[in-house]
Amino acid sequence: MNRRDLLAMAGALGFAPGFAARSALAAGDPIAARDAYLYALPLIEMATTRARLLKAPGAAVNKLTHTRALSDHTARWVTTPNNDTLYSPAFLDLTKGPVTLVIPPMGKRYYSAAVMDMFTNNNVVLGTRTIGGEGGTFTLVGPGHASTGPNPVRIATPHAWLLIRVLTDGGEDLAAAHQAQDGFKLSGPAGGPVAAYAARDAKPEDYFATARALLASDPAPATDLRILRRSAAFLGAGPYDAAAAADGVQQAKMITIFAKGRQVFTGGWAYPRPTLGDYGQDYIYRAIVALQGLGALPVAEAMYLKAAGDDGAGVFTGDGPYRLTLPAQLPLDGFWSLSMYEATADGQFFFTDNPLKRYTIGDRTAGLKRNADGGLDIWIGRADPGGDKTANWLPAPKSGPFALYLRAYLPRPELVDGRYRLPPVVKV
Structure with a gap:
């Protein structure tokens, strides 16, 4: 059998295109x-992200660092950052033994402590959804090591990324959020040098x-x-x-x-695959997320929904205005936010500078004008829509393509399984 016959057989079996089955x-x-x-x-x-983070003053392997301000247009350390939570990252070296993570009591404040192996799979998410607000002590264990510590968590690779998210509204809440961050403790053997x-x-x-x-x-x-x-x-x-x-x-x-053929838009939005954050053998999807949304949480924790845009493939190029009308309550047990990103030539997304210094609109945004039924019209565009609409304006970049992502934290089953669909973003 020649190579052409092998390829034909692979296609007939459903292995091509993509990672075709070839002998x-x-x-x-x-x-x-x-x-x-x-x-x-x-x-x-x-x-690359590890090297970038370790350049920060005081940063080291097996050591937490805390961002003390919400991400804005100057944040370029990871693509598609959020503007809802403070980050506390640490890259882990588990080759010399386990590392202990202490999570403080968090009460009703949302948080998550995700540990991703080097293939970007979330091996565990310790947080509001999984362990509640009482906190605890956990032992992160790499391959080939035993643990006698409390609450052992097995990590799939000798090195990993711990990424803690702590919800804050900013402003007067920042001091309390900083105190919550400081309650997280990481201890263990010193990490080795990073090549x-x-x-x-x-x-x-x-x-x-x-x-x-x-x-x-x-x-x-x-x-x-x-x-x-x-x-x-x-x-x-x-x-x-x-x-x-x-x-x-x-x-x-x-x-x-x-990313042609890998994103399917339904009713104006691309919904994440069930494998998001724990990819199995979906290598292309894993690669695309690593480039466009490194550090993504699994869908049980958060859903990342991308608007279809003008091209039907996730990118807006017009000036607007566009409108997104949302109901008073989305089907989730956490919170939601709509983020504006400028699109880079290599397929990454970052917040864009704007006169309001507003990078997201969400259910916690102060001063929004709601409709009589409690719903919300969000106005999106490069120019101020004026009047009462300004209160609900999400500014787009002055020029160039942009993208819109809606995050839904702690989504309910009807959002996860598709029984509920978001209304589309429409050109007005």
Whole structure:
């Protein structure tokens, strides 16, 4: 059977396009290079974020640092930040033994402490939803180590990212939120030195060398053996053809930029896949989220909904005004917010500067004008809509493409399973 017959059979079995089932992939096959690039992208993005965070004054491995202000247009340390919670990140090194996390009593204030392995899977989310507001002490344990500490939590890779979110309304509430942050404690063996790694825009040979180094530091699970064998020329010992590598990397970058066929918009919104935050073998989705929303929580904790935009694929290019009309209460047990992001050329999203210094509108935003039924009209555009509409204006960038994301924390089952759908954003 020749290669064309193998590909035809793969298609008939439903394995193509995407990560096609092939009995053999030569080191000169750009498809193998494409798949290898996408598979390794979450590792690359995690390493890049770790390096960026460790440059902050006082930052170190196995040490919490606290952001004391809500993210604004100057925040560029992670794509699609939120403007609802204060972050307290720490990159973990569990190679020398477990690390202890103390969570203080939080009362009714929303919080989450997510621990992601280096493949960006949420191994655990300790927070309002899972352990309540009383706090506790937890022992984070890496592969190959035992734990005699309280409440052991097994982490899938020797290195990981702890990302704590603490809800605040800002302003007068910041002091109390800072006190809550300070109650989180992290202790354990000092982390080892962190090597320098190439970023996603590196030359293919440097990218794949970094991917191999990261896989040696944080081995893949056995359930990924199939793709690792298929991409062994690029993610393993090699060798591989340089031209095929360059071609495959270019294909992969186009996938991450356009994400064609991977986002389905229903009624004007793209809803997250059930695998968000714990991806299994959905490697393309995992890669796209690593680029566009690194650190995303699983859907049981939060849903990230993207508006379809003018192009039907998630990007707005018009001046507006646009309107989003929401009911008085969305089906959730937490809170919601609609965030405005300027879109970068490489597919990432960041808050945009604006005259109101307003980056989100949500159910906790002060001064909003509600309709007679308690519902809310949110006005979106580059220019102030004027009059009473100004109170509900979410400013868009002065120029260039932008995107809208709605976050729904602690969503109820009808939102998670699709029985409830958001109304669309409409051009007025």
